Amino acid sequence: MIQGFERRSPPPFGDKSGRLVKHLVKRKAPKDRKTRIAYVLDKQIGFMLRRLLRRHEAIFSAEIGPELTPPQWAALSKLSELGACTQNLLGRLTSMDAATIKGVVDRLESRRLVNRRQDQADTRRMILSLTREGKQLVAGVQPMALAVSERTLSPLASDEQVLLLELLKRLR
Template sequence: MTESQEQHYVLEEQVGYLLRLANQRHLSIFAEHIVDGLTSVQFSTLFRLRNEAGPMSQNALGRLVGMDAATTKGVVSRLISRGLIQMEKDPTDKRRYMLSTTQKGRALIEDTLPRMQQISEDTLAPLTPHEAKQFVDLLKKLT
């Protein structure tokens, strides 16, 4: 980077820096509302698993939540140990295991959903309703 380029580089205007700060703010709000020890990634995993049609493989679940295989394995292991999801052999392919939510996992999602909606509202609170919708639409475009 030349000296001229460096003089025009303002950290506070860089997208990655701003996204990280916005994510930190969101995670702080998340931590204030969630008291069950559930992380945002665990919630997303549990929610996806509950809302998709029937049990699914760990690989498919990871793709739906946007996680790599190693991260998915760790999240799934923690959710199983908490009794929130279960793993059973696939009846059509004995080499594969299928994941599904337990009653306890479904109940936790139902209990947590209103708080998750509040977290989103609190995260977007500095924006007008129009700005909030536009912001979410722009984030969707980036993903």
Template sequence: MSFQIDRSLGFLLNRAASAMRLALEDRLRPYDLTAPQWAVLERLAEDEGQTMSSLGLSLGFDRPTTTGVVKRLEMKGLVERMADASDGRVVRLALSERGRAQVSELPPLAAEVNRKAAHGLSRDERAALERLLLRVIANMKG
């Protein structure tokens, strides 16, 4: 049997991710945020004080993407850079007061997109899908 792009894991994963990203960005538009900006805000809300490199690694962003997203969030007054207390050469990232206020409004938007994507899947199917996707990610790292 020949290769069929429509049945390729990469093609299907990309289409699903693109559809979910577009749906999320539609919901984020009133907040003037993109999906990568939302991801940075959420990650900093979970674990403030990360370095630029640790933030990028945790989100799967390359260095230029991380730098650009953080810079735009700084310009919007949502993220701040601060010197590390023990090593002033190290820069850490934190949500600003405005960023904390805004990020608290966003989780329901992402949850709505996840619910839409998982519509019609049983709880077991959703758990299996998550497990399989994590395995695919691990396979591609190794």
């Protein structure tokens, strides 16, 4: 249960899908001031990571432009590293759910950057690979993508950058 909230029975109606909607009802704030202010949003890891991600995305857009999104670049870059692979595997390796990776691949395929074909061993699976144009794009964007990472980490000294990346790996 979330501190400061209690579960309440859902109303007799559901959302558009027919499922009952769960509601949270605010409880009275604790009288102890320490308990009340223990949670400060600006000090929470999730919020800090979200703000850093927004900064990184702004740098990405400034360096690479609006024609390629970070998820599209992640898919292209990972395909370049791996070679041909299933759409499902690419989604897992780039931390995208099935619907997101499908949309990303649809857009990349429409731009002729990715080929998609059925796996002959299992026709339910799709095999993805970079097209010649996709390989050329990756080769051209890689130096800019490295610059994005460098700019994102630039407020830190080089030893701090290494430490941050190591700590983030441990948190995965």
